[in-house]
Amino acid sequence: MATNLGLGNFVKRVQNIMRQDAGVSGDAQRIEQLTWMLFLKAYDDREQEWEALDPTYQSIIPEQFRWHNWALTGVTEDGRIGDELRNFIDNELFPALQSLPITPETPRRKSVVRDVFQEVHNYMKDGSLIFEVAKTLNEIDFTDPVQTKNFGNVYEAILHDLQSAGNAGEYYTPRILTNFMAEHVDLTLGDRVADLACGTAGFLVSAMNVLRRQAKTNEDRDQIDNRTIYGVEKKPLPYLLACTNLILEGIVNPNIDHRNSLANDLDNSPFEQKELADVILMNPPYGGTEKTSIQNNFPADLKSSETADLFLVLMMERLKTNGRAAVIVPDGLLFGTGNKTEIKKKLLREFNLHTVVRLPEGIFAPYTSIRTNVLFFDRTHPTEQTWFYRVDTPEGVERFSKTRPATKESLKGLEAWWVDRKPLTKDGADKARLYTAKEIEANGFSLDLCGYAKPEEDTRTPEEILDDYCEEWKKCQAEADAAFAEIRKVLAQEGN
Template identity: 40%
Template sequence: MNNDTNNFVSNVRNDMRGDAGIGNNEQQIEQITWILFLKVYYFREQHWALEEDDYQSIIPDKYQWNNWAANTKKNWNKTGEELINFVDDHLIPDLKNIPVNSHTPARQAIVPEIFSGISNHMQNGVLLRKVINDVDALDLTSTEGNDTVADIYEMILRSMQSQSNSGEYYTPRPLTDFITSHLHIHLGDRIGDFAVGTGGFLTSSLKILKKQVKTAHDIDTYNNSVFGKELHFLPFLLCVTNLFLHSVDNPDVIHGDSLSKNVDEYEDKDKFNVICMNPPYGQNKLETILNNFPYDLRSNELSDLFIILAMYRIKPQGRVGLILPDSFMFGTSPVKQHIKAKLFHDFNVKLIVRLPKGVFQPYTSINTNLVFFDNTHSTQKTWFYRVDLPKGMKQFTKTRPITHHTFKKVNEWLEAPEVIDNNGNKKAEQISIDQIKKRKYDLSYVGFGQHHAVIKDPMTLLNEYLTQKHQYDQKIAKLTKEVKDIFGSNDKND
């Protein structure tokens, strides 16, 4: 990050902190993002207009960036109460109500969808003008300028990690870069993330693909390479803006619930060559969601349901990289065993990487793991590798976060995997499927904790209890119905 990046973020945040309407970090992020979205969208439209003689903007002229926001002579006096009234009473409601239909291109239909969930939190029109001027000064016309804006955006996204209510939507870039670098991504692959958050896995994938673009046809392929779906509006907005910043002209990102469709209904067209995800943790509380999964795989843990979803939506020969909590690794409840049995039987689980403590600090202290598998054949053997903390550190923190250097040794090890045994403390080893089955799919290897002394966190224990209780309740209800049916038929015979 250079000084321009730091100065921009610092100036904008100071201005927003001085506004009575901005109450928290999440409102700051939403405010800066919708303003930046309009600037970036205007820049992309200039590009589209040069390429397409008949291009017509979906945004009315008076709401085009240069006609109200740009710091030009005709706009300089639009400030204070006049600016607030313009934004609150005209700009946002009118962009929200732009008519679209089935023929509207996705890159244009995204505008009213974005503004359907937007609010202007700022109440001071003078401070709002200062923020708009700072955004207007960003240079998107050069490669260097565009890189600076991308750095600024990444810095804004990274600030989400420290927020207890929004940190789940941001995955540290060293993680997304490491995972995508080992999924053998090629131009022509369709890459999906069904818990897309701010789009980190997609942009890491796009960085790999961009190096492979050589022709005009390759540009079209690049533009249609990634897909994301996100339940919550703010990360959806952040993801769309993120993709525009990476020159994706038709962001294929859906605002909706990835678990709302029965997994048996997915067809070949719904499947992907590559899936990479950091599924949400916590509990699913909706019976209707569980009904979308096979009976023996119905878990109350959201992360489990996303693992199953990945299994149903990966193409033959496809590759998957997931970030999963310890509850998946250690869990030996009936439903956990069924899920892992399907995973290891139907897919080739190649590698599991144990991450150090504090990767997602300060958002959560949950320990996590990376699971890589492909849709080629059943698992015969799986490599396990433990990433250790730098010397002198007990865990990663907000001020000392995970970095790309953290993965230097594992990257070197992956070039020629071998067992690493430090006086009985194994850092890397390969485990056969028979050994894994014998342990009831308890995957506590390479320092994951001794098998007999695994201490589960309270939330994991609660989720396992609720999952088993739910299954037993369903079995009791089924048996009760069968008994009633039997006695009911006997009464009729009498």
């Protein structure tokens, strides 16, 4: 084992091996390849711990397919290599893991193996290079708490490298945001915490870390690790990443469902799947659209083609009485009209929207330049007043970027203001201000308050301009869809 896992070059070493393989193309395939191998390695190490604690433990994976029996390179000299290894993985290992027997009584820590392998692939074609990747992974001992903690930094690097995530409006949420949101929704032991589009489970990990600091007994720790978090993710690669992430965090039963939260399930609407939560933390996909069959799951006045809008509606339905929530939404929702206005009406009239944090451009660099916001609300009473706070970039920094990302220091002013709220101005404009619900309603339910000054000169790159135009086009499309829906509704009524 290299000191501190050789954190600076671990991912590069693996990527350089994979780049030599003709079967692997692009970051997404490299990460999927690395993650399924990493999952099996981490799971195998965890199983050794479970076997040590419980001599009666039986793995769901047949013995010949457990990592230590086919991938312990450098330990045994008779291990598979070359074409023999590739053929074993393609023709024996994957079919076996994809068809593991599962019953309703199967513990989640076992059934997760079959679930994660349903839609992943072995892209590598060169068995000798697969051998080299396995050899590199075997430098890690996930039964060693120090090594596992250090490897968390490597895993962060893997997630950052998932450049293709932005293609579908799904962006890796910076850890400074997931941590801030988890730390400011009043998490307490016993809370049920959910993310209905959990991606790689970043919010769930941040929530667990907050709760683990409160744990005083083994019973507390067991509850946090096994009965606190709940996630849903519809896409295969983020689902695999989420399950691996939670196993690396020591979660025995990664409670992540592989499905679309917005879709019907067993002939029920999403609203009838009463997985109610005390706390919901989310960064739902935005910029994307949903097909008509998904939109039809929602009430007509709250229906939208915009994915983020539908998730906000779903969050409101799934939050318990007295529950708390924090969600990242694009600017389009704040100033949007049509059904977006109806969604905001519901939020203000049935929930307590107590804080809106305006985030600066580039917070999600390099994935998108679209400006975003964090809505903090709870299900205690209708909104009476809402604080707005604008996070500005540091002096001399026009916008955050891939080479100059936001850091925890970037939220230092927000942290201080959160505990000592008062109106603030900057350059003659509101930076923080309290608005009453009546003022917001009189303004057409627009939440576009304490925003950023419009620059006199457009300094965006061509890619950023294209992103912004696409967002504007989707907003216009959503408004047109809402108008056509209203026309159809009127025509249908006239025809009756």
